[in-house]
Amino acid sequence: MAKKSRKEHEAVGKKLQNLAQVVVKAARFRRDPNIEIPTRALSNSIYDEKRKIIMLGDAKQTRSFFNLSQAKKFMQTMLIASGCNDLNDQGKTTSIRDLFYHCKHTIEGTKENTFDEQSESDPIIEDLEVAIGSLREELGLFAENKGSMVGAMTIVDDGDTIDLRRMGSGGWSVPSIVEKDVIQFKKHETQFILLIEKAAIWKRFNEDRYWEKHKCLILHGGGQPPRGVRRLIYRLHNELKLPVYVLTDNDPWGYYIYSVVKQGSINLAFESARMAVPKARFIGMSSFDVQRFNISHSVTIALKDEDKSRAREIMNYPWFKEKEEWQKEIEQMLKSGVKMELESLSSKDFSFITETYLPEKMKRKLWLD
């Protein structure tokens, strides 16, 4: 894997050292050591009207050591920072799971662990990213590979040339870090990118060689696309000027996945600028597709109460609120009271989705912006 530049390496080291100095200084002056962490919550996410993405606001929370409810988190933050420092010193990258184990141990003289679950360390890493202003990639951390891609394109991944046309049935596994120093785009004859919510449907598209017929890249993110997949889409979109289409289930969660790709997520608002694709289009499934494609009602699923409230919530997102088309779309879902999975299209035919449904939608420009 490509090494970090010497400059980058020093910058990260300096930031982590500063963090430790916060504690040392506070202790010397008998003050409560505390770290300021920009708040990662809906309350502190701002929708940038101009750039059409979600940005992190200015609100910060203070995490102090001598506060009962924060003491453990403070300690954990310092441990993660120290772990990242070790990684930086050795010039290596590692997975966030690996870092979790690196920092996990039993506190001396107790039966308590510094961390019990990875679900404890992951948000701390995100806290650290925003606190010191270094992205995970800069810290040398990556998440598990999640998501695959195939298409009419050749890339270089960590020095190896990869032809995405010849990836077999599984496709190329999208790594967590897809920065320029790792991934470079080479020759391609694609015209658009298709992000598919589910791996299973993506496999249908790959098997039917949709990308070949329609000259595109097909990707999936295994549900909510991870940072690597989103960053890759961002780069493809911006560097190669390829339009992005998102294909999800017809349910509130599908809308939300699209929303994250388009505007960024609340939790990772600080990364929106380098991941969000405001021009991404929602190609399906739409609540109107039932009529358009004459889909049998027997394959629809009734909305649950939580679906309904989620749909209403999404309806009120500022970036959906101003769009009449989207209001109609979600209203239609609430009105019909049903949702659909992409697989429901197989009630017509296995390849209905690749041979009829999507080509038709693309041709008739039946997407939402």
Next chain:
Amino acid sequence: MKKVVPRETAESMAGKQKEIAVSEFFAKNRHLLGFDNPRKALLTCVKEAVDNSLDACEEAGILPEVWVIVEALHSAGHSHAEGTDNQAAPLKGLASKRSRSEETQPSLLEAVHPEMPHGVSPSVAKATRFRVTVRDNGPGIVRTQIPHVFGRLLYGSKFHRLRMSRGQQGIGISAAGMYGLLTTGRSVEIISRTGKKKPAHRFELQMDTQKNRAEIIVDQEQASWKPLPPAGWSAAAVAAHATVQGSLAAEPAAVQTDKTLSFAAWRHAVAAFEADPAIEEVQHGTEVSIVLEARFQRGRASVDEYLEQAAIANPHAQIHYIAPDGLQRLFSREINEVPRSPSAIKPHPYGVELGVMIRMLKETKHKHLGAFLHEEFSRVSPAVAEEICQKAGLTTMTWCAQVAREQADRLHVAIQQTKIMAPPTNCLVPIGPQQILKGLLKEIKAEFYAAETRDPAVYRGNPFQIEVGLAYGGQLPTEESARVIRFANRVPLLYQPSACAITKSVLDANWRNYGLTQPRNGPPEGPLVIFVHMASVWVPFTSESKEAIASYDEIIKEIKLALQECGRKLSTYIRRRQHAAHEGQRRHIFEKYIGEVVTACSKMTRVNKAELYKQLQAIANSRTLKADAQFDDEGNLIKLAEKPAEKDENVFVVERADPAVGE
């Protein structure tokens, strides 16, 4: 009477009007005495017998040791077919009489086996007929008195005096016997012995409800009367005992019943004792045995609960309990001191109603009013008598016989207006805070215990004394409402809690002040047992079955004061415990993490580890000290460090290994 009279005349009706025997009345109104249903009947029967036993022992200055044996019997038809010999008295009486002959042992055991093939009584829960046997080591009852004590209602030593005792009217045990006779036709059996030099007597009695007299079925001398083995003797213990004595060694039943407790095991132990020449005869004591229609259940208001609570209020008593399913429980004695014997008192003038006073005036043997007041009442000195007379417009020399109703009325008013010393209270024998603590400690697994005995007070001229005990925490259930256990003269009250002054007082008290949660109009919640005891020469029960204490203002007030006293101690404990836990936790958390933070920092930057550690720890200590500051009820700062827990001898705390740190 030869000619039919179509209409009654006053004279003919007069011929039919006759006295109704008290016993006949109660036979028809059994619910008044606590025999409303079979389950309650069993409890009432045990309760009356045990109360009598404890009273008798205490009056004679004997440390009570009581056996309570409840045995399930077969249906009526079966038992009659078997005959009364085996069925009615296998534990004692006939059985022990026969035990002298060679055949006795096998026959007793044989009698056991066909009934209980697997060493377990046939479905105790379904049984409808039980034999309750209660034996004590009391002074015994003189032979000529036995038929009266057990065979007549309202015959007793307790009704005619103002003296604190468990029983009050002398109804209880005779009523139980009567109930048994009514429901099963079986006689009450009594064995009693008053001393070494006198033989034991065995009686079988039946009640003649018309005459309120006992009908003696059997009256004979009991040649041999052996003690019962202690509860909890396993079959193995019996076998071991028997082996030593060489009498029961080869008995297979003893082995069979080894694992599961059964009533048969108990019978073995009894038989072993009876057969053992090394065990001496009982010298004094009484045993009463009643067969009655009943139901055996455990849980609330059961025999088990009654005995558990009785054991708490009577830590000086040793109670052996053998349940019909063979479960044996020993409520052990914690205090080797017989409670002081209470003395009888004369009525106090404040408690006398006008009608009673007029009757007393009529019946008194004193001629003059002054002497009457002075002699017939307590706390009326000649000076006070004179003051009363003066206020009533009479003199001490007024003839009692000549006090008219109007004058009596004035006299009654005058009494209320005169300041008279409270009645003597040496007639009251409270359990005492130390004894309550011991009683609670042995039966309830809590961690904090407090007890309080109030000074005596007076309601309607009757002296009474309230005692409260609290047990908190430990193994008590945390999610439930506090359990209130009520006692009157050391007797547990199990029924009608909502009608009782004790329950009312508990509900009225504000437990939130003491760090407990309390829903509106409800008892407090949490791991708490509230013990309330009323000792009085005359406990004002709401009914003859003695289930609830009437709500006199004075009584409620005293109970509340006692509850508050204990509540304050409890709240001190709860606050201290919470505080200790809280403080310990805080400091603990900081200290726990300091090491980690220091190590992490040292990896990222150059730092003197030891110094950083010390600095952070100093901050931790100052932080927790500051946060420790607490405010009392009025918002004043309490300095906790300088307030050591004062030693209160009426509080007992079970120390736990580490109260502060919750993992």
